[in-house]
Amino acid sequence: MEKRAIANAWSGVSNCENCGIRHLALFADLEHTDFELIHKPIMEVEKKAGDRLYGEGDEGQFLYTVRSGVIKLTQYLPDGGQRIVRLLRTGDVAGLEVLVNPTYEHYATVLRDAELCQIPRDVVERLNRETPRLHNQLLNRWHTAVKQADEWLTELSTGSSKSRVARLVIGLSDKVDNSCYLFSREDLGAILGVTTETTSRIIAEFKREGSLKDLGKNHFLADLVRLQNIANEN
Amino acid sequence: MEKRAIANAWSGVSNCENCGIRHLALFADLEHTDFELIHKPIMEVEKKAGDRLYGEGDEGQFLYTVRSGVIKLTQYLPDGGQRIVRLLRTGDVAGLEVLVNPTYEHYATVLRDAELCQIPRDVVERLNRETPRLHNQLLNRWHTAVKQADEWLTELSTGSSKSRVARLVIGLSDKVDNSCYLFSREDLGAILGVTTETTSRIIAEFKREGSLKDLGKNHFLADLVRLQNIANEN
DNA sequence: TTGATGCATTGCGAATTATCAATGGAATAA
DNA sequence: TTATTCCATTGATAATTCGCAATGCATCAA
Numbered sequence: 169m170e171k172r173a174i175a176n177a178w179s180g181v182s183n184c185e186n187c188g189i190r191h192l193a194l195f196a197d198l199e200h201t202d203f204e205l206i207h208k209p210i211m212e213v214e215k216k217a218g219d220r221l222y223g224e225g226d227e228g229q230f231l232y233t234v235r236s237g238v239i240k241l242t243q244y245l246p247d248g249g250q251r252i253v254r255l256l257r258t259g260d261v262a263g264l265e266v267l268v269n270p271t272y273e274h275y276a277t278v279l280r281d282a283e284l285c286q287i288p289r290d291v292v293e294r295l296n297r298e299t300p301r302l303h304n305q306l307l308n309r310w311h312t313a314v315k316q317a318d319e320w321l322t323e324l325s326t327g328s329s330k331s332r333v334a335r336l337v338i339g340l341s342d343k344v345d346n347s348c349y350l351f352s353r354e355d356l357g358a359i360l361g362v363t364t365e366t367t368s369r370i371i372a373e374f375k376r377e378g379s380l381k382d383l384g385k386n387h388f389l390a391d392l393v394r395l396q397n398i399a400n401e402n
Numbered sequence: 403m404e405k406r407a408i409a410n411a412w413s414g415v416s417n418c419e420n421c422g423i424r425h426l427a428l429f430a431d432l433e434h435t436d437f438e439l440i441h442k443p444i445m446e447v448e449k450k451a452g453d454r455l456y457g458e459g460d461e462g463q464f465l466y467t468v469r470s471g472v473i474k475l476t477q478y479l480p481d482g483g484q485r486i487v488r489l490l491r492t493g494d495v496a497g498l499e500v501l502v503n504p505t506y507e508h509y510a511t512v513l514r515d516a517e518l519c520q521i522p523r524d525v526v527e528r529l530n531r532e533t534p535r536l537h538n539q540l541l542n543r544w545h546t547a548v549k550q551a552d553e554w555l556t557e558l559s560t561g562s563s564k565s566r567v568a569r570l571v572i573g574l575s576d577k578v579d580n581s582c583y584l585f586s587r588e589d590l591g592a593i594l595g596v597t598t599e600t601t602s603r604i605i606a607e608f609k610r611e612g613s614l615k616d617l618g619k620n621h622f623l624a625d626l627v628r629l630q631n632i633a634n635e636n
Numbered sequence: 637t638t639g640a641t642g643c644a645t646t647g648c649g650a651a652t653t654a655t656c657a658a659t660g661g662a663a664t665a666a
Numbered sequence: 667t668t669a670t671t672c673c674a675t676t677g678a679t680a681a682t683t684c685g686c687a688a689t690g691c692a693t694c695a696a
Contacts, residue, residue: 169534185526196630243552243555243556244556245557245560245561245635246634247561247565247634247636249560249561250555251555251559253551253555253556254551254552264443264545265545265548265549265644267541268541268542268545269545271551271678272415273552274552275694285535293539296537300531300534303530305543306541307501307502307540307544308502309546310544310545310547311498311499311502311503311539311544312545313544313548314499314544314548314551315507317487317498317548317552317555318477318487318488318507318508318551320555321477321487321551321554321555321559321595322477322478322479322485322487323479325485325595326479326483326485326553326595327479327481327483328623328651328652329652329653329655330652333601335637344695352673353673354673354675361559361560361653362653363653363654363655364673364674365653365654365655365656365674365675365676366652366653368673368674368675368676369653369676371674371675372674372676374466384662385662386690399480400479400480400481401481402481484661562681562682562683563682563683564682577660579670586643586644587643587645588643596683596684597684597685598644599642599644599645599683599684599685599686600682600683600684602643602644602645602646603646603683605643605644605645606644606646618692619692624647
């Protein structure tokens with residue numbers, strides 16, 4: 169995990185303004201003068217799979233914009249059971265809740281090596297107070313989060329585990345080349361609320377029947393038509 | 403379903419400003435001058451259990467603040483399966499998504515007779531543009547929605563159906579007098595992602611073992627300690 | 637009161653999923 | 667190369683949940 173200061177205040181400003189993924193990021197709508205409101209450095213950090221960004225209950229100092237990679241947000245039950253409630257990808261923001269509450273509400277863990285912009289909470293709060301151009305982006309982020317949560321409830325937590333795995337694979341597939349990078353069976357199970365073994369059995373079955381072709385390293389070729397049928401069955 | 407215009411523009415304004423539940427409502431932080439920005443009537447509507455506020459895909463003309471009663475937000479799967487993704491109660495807002503998208507994203511149905519404030523989308527959009535005092539409330543609403551969705555994923559869609567029913571009953575219980583108003587077994591099942599029969603069996607079992615005491619009309623006395631144990635078991 | 641209606645409950649067999657334990661296979665380090 | 671380690675897969679069995687049909691129960695209207 170390497171940390172590279174984009175900057176002291178001024179050059180941090182300069183870099184955000186020219187960020188390659190700015191059109192996807194929280195600061196998409198900011199104008200030149202807005203960037204002058206940023207008086208704390210925004211760091212670009214790299215994290216490896218397995219690294220933790222923050223834990224539930226930790227004091228929320230930073231928000232994170234995902235530049236690349238995948239982050240999982242996890243919550244635990246009293247009995248120790250865990251559930252992955254959301255996946256964050258390029259352009260998504262982790263830790264939005266610290267604008268409303270002092271602490272984080274999830275464990276944020278890197279699922280695939282990630283590059284992130286680490287933004288001090290103060291910076292976002294100040295921009296939120298002083299320029300209206302951040303508001304729409306913030307509302308959009310919240311909306312996206314609710315939408316994903318609702319989809320997970322209806323699509324990934326309803327029906328037989330077979331259809332649910334199928335829906336998850338479809339959701340993780342690149343619709344252009346039908347390729348699909350999966351996660352460990354344990355993580356897939358934690359997304360779906362089923363056991364590791366059940367997930368494994370179903371994916372193995374998909375491979376046997378040709379719905380998935382194994383390309384190695386958890387990379388698959390997906391037969392989306394077939395999977396869609398399974399997804400709709402039950 | 404009776405509709406009573408609070409007003410032409412001016413008296414609508416006046417009434418919102420003096421609303422009995424304003425401290426809970428979307429307009430909680432507005433100041434006197436902000437109310438003058440409201441140039442369309444806000445209607446107070448009464449709906450009976452079973453009435454529908456709007457459907458998924460409908461053009462989103464209104465937001466609704468719940469004054470009393472309970473509203474369910476439902477999504478459907480292609481195979482016809484349905485899932486209740488959220489319950490709205492006093493102070494909650496239905497239809498927030500129309501500030502971001504043109505159409506509603508759920509079916510909103512009255513679960514218990516409800517009184518609602520029907521607010522034209524334009525009104526909220528204008529206030530959102532012209533007064534910063536609505537922003538925090540909007541962010542808060544979104545945050546609440548995400549939080550409830552996440553809780554439903556971890557608590558109501560994880561573990562055995564018995565623990566899930568127990569967690570749901572606890573969540574629906576009045577912590578002061580341990581009383582609990584349930585819904586039809588079908589609705590409870592749609593909240594938990596299990597069948598009506600399974601839900602019914604579990605609640606019947608709770609009654610037999612004394613975790614719930616039936617007071618008639620889906621009103622129960624809950625033994626929260628016992629239920630909590632069941633909730634944590636598995 | 638008497639039906640009629642709409643739910644809730646229950647029984648039972650089938651299907652699904654969990655659980656525990658063993659085996660297999662691929663990637664990595666020595 | 668050879669171990670080693672970490673997962674994924676599979677088997678066997680138990681437990682849970684579903685699906686369908688029958689029955690019970692309370693409410694409401696005639």
